[in-house]
Amino acid sequence: MKANRCRNPIIVVDDLYVNFYTYAGVVKAIDGVSFCIERGETYCLVGETGCGKSVTSRALTRLILPPGKIERGRILYYPEPGKVVDIMKLSEEELRMIRGDEITYIFQDPGTALDPLYTIGYQISETMLVHGYINKIRKGVSRAIQLLKETLIPDPEQRIKSYPHELSGGMKQRAVIATSLANRPRLIIADEPTTALDATVQAQIMELLRNLKKKRGLTILLITHNMGLVAEMCDRVGVMYAGQLVEEAPTEELFRNPLHPYTRALLRAVPNPLRRIEKLESIPGTVPNLIYPPAGCRFHPRCAHVMDTCKRQKPELTRIGNKHYVSCWLYSRR
Numbered sequence: 001m002k003a004n005r006c007r008n009p010i011i012v013v014d015d016l017y018v019n020f021y022t023y024a025g026v027v028k029a030i031d032g033v034s035f036c037i038e039r040g041e042t043y044c045l046v047g048e049t050g051c052g053k054s055v056t057s058r059a060l061t062r063l064i065l066p067p068g069k070i071e072r073g074r075i076l077y078y079p080e081p082g083k084v085v086d087i088m089k090l091s092e093e094e095l096r097m098i099r100g101d102e103i104t105y106i107f108q109d110p111g112t113a114l115d116p117l118y119t120i121g122y123q124i125s126e127t128m129l130v131h132g133y134i135n136k137i138r139k140g141v142s143r144a145i146q147l148l149k150e151t152l153i154p155d156p157e158q159r160i161k162s163y164p165h166e167l168s169g170g171m172k173q174r175a176v177i178a179t180s181l182a183n184r185p186r187l188i189i190a191d192e193p194t195t196a197l198d199a200t201v202q203a204q205i206m207e208l209l210r211n212l213k214k215k216r217g218l219t220i221l222l223i224t225h226n227m228g229l230v231a232e233m234c235d236r237v238g239v240m241y242a243g244q245l246v247e248e249a250p251t252e253e254l255f256r257n258p259l260h261p262y263t264r265a266l267l268r269a270v271p272n273p274l275r276r277i278e279k280l281e282s283i284p285g286t287v288p289n290l291i292y293p294p295a296g297c298r299f300h301p302r303c304a305h306v307m308d309t310c311k312r313q314k315p316e317l318t319r320i321g322n323k324h325y326v327s328c329w330l331y332s333r334r
C-alpha cells in the first residue's frame with residue numbers, strides 16, 4: 001500500500017482515481033492520490049482551485065455524485081486503533097451511518113449547507129434523529145442549545161428558533177459547525193470553511209475549530225488554498241496539483257524547505273508584507289484541462305526545470321526526508 005505513512009491513522013487513501021463523465025469528455029479529476037491522516041492531527045490539502053482537493057475530500061465518504069465516479073482505489077477508515085472499515089465495500093446504508101455521524105463535513109458556503117425552510121434547532125436535532133441518538137426532534141432541543149453554546153453563538157436559546165436567513169454568515173457557519181458536532185464525530189472535513197466569510201469572522205471561525213479540536217480530541221482534514229491558514233492550523237500538508245498529490249510534509253518543513261517546483265511557486269506567489277517587491281509573482285501558464293491532461297508530470301508545461309523524462313513518465317511520490325515526500329523527477333532515484 002503506497003499510502004501507509006502513518007503510525008496511527010484515522011483514514012488511509014490508497015491510489016484513488018476519480019473521473020467525471022461529461023459531454024465534453026472524461027475529466028480525470030483525481031489521478032492516483034495516496035495519503036493518510038494521523039488520528040488527532042490537522043491535515044491540510046492545499047492547491048489552486050480545480051486541483052482536486054474537494055473531490056478528494058468528498059471521495060472519503062463516497063460523496064461523488066454522477067457524472068463523477070470513483071474508478072478505483074482503497075479508502076480505509078479506522079474508527080479506533082486496530083479497527084478498520086473499508087469504505088469502498090460498505091453499502092449505501094452502512095455508509096450513511098458513518099457520514100454525518102463519525103465523519104462530518106463543514107462546507108464552504110454555510111448559506112447552501114443549511115436548509116432555508118427549517119430552523120437551526122430543527123436541523124441540528126434532525127442530524128441526531130437520523131443517526132438514532134434521539135427518537136423525536138423535540139428531544140434534541142437542549143442538546144442543540146448546548147452545541148450552539150459550544151460554538152459561541154450569542155443567545156443560543158433564541159437562535160435555535162431562527163431560520164438561516166435570520167443569521168449572519170459567521171453565525172450560519174457556527175450553526176453548521178454545531179451540526180457537524182451533533183453526534184460523535186471523529187474526523188471533521190472542513191472544505192474551505194471560511195472562504196465565504198469576511199476576514200475577522202474567518203479568524204474567529206478558525207480559532208473556534210482549533211479549540212473544539214483540542215477539547216474533543218478531533219481529527220481535522222482542512223481543504224484550503226490559503227497558505228496563511230495552512231501555516232496557522234495544520235500539522236501536515238499535502239500539496240495537490242491537477243488531481244495529483246505532488247508533495248507532503250510537516251507544515252514547518254514545507255514552509256522551510258519546499259521541494260516541488262509547484263510548491264515553491266505557490267509559496268512565492270504569497271505576498272509577504274516584510275518583503276518589498278515590484279510585482280506579485282505568479283505561476284506561468286494555466287492549470288491543464290483534465291480531459292486531456294499532460295503526459296508524465298502534469299506540471300511539466302509550467303515547470304522551469306522540465307526534462308525529457310518529465311514529459312513521458314509520471315514521477316512517483318518519493319520519501320526525501322523525515323515525513324517529507326515529493327513527486328518530481330528532480331528528486332527521484334532513477
Ligand code: SF4
Binds near residue numbers: 300315
Ligand atoms: Fe518539473 Fe519535471 Fe519535477 Fe514535473 S517532474 S515538477 S516537470 S522537474
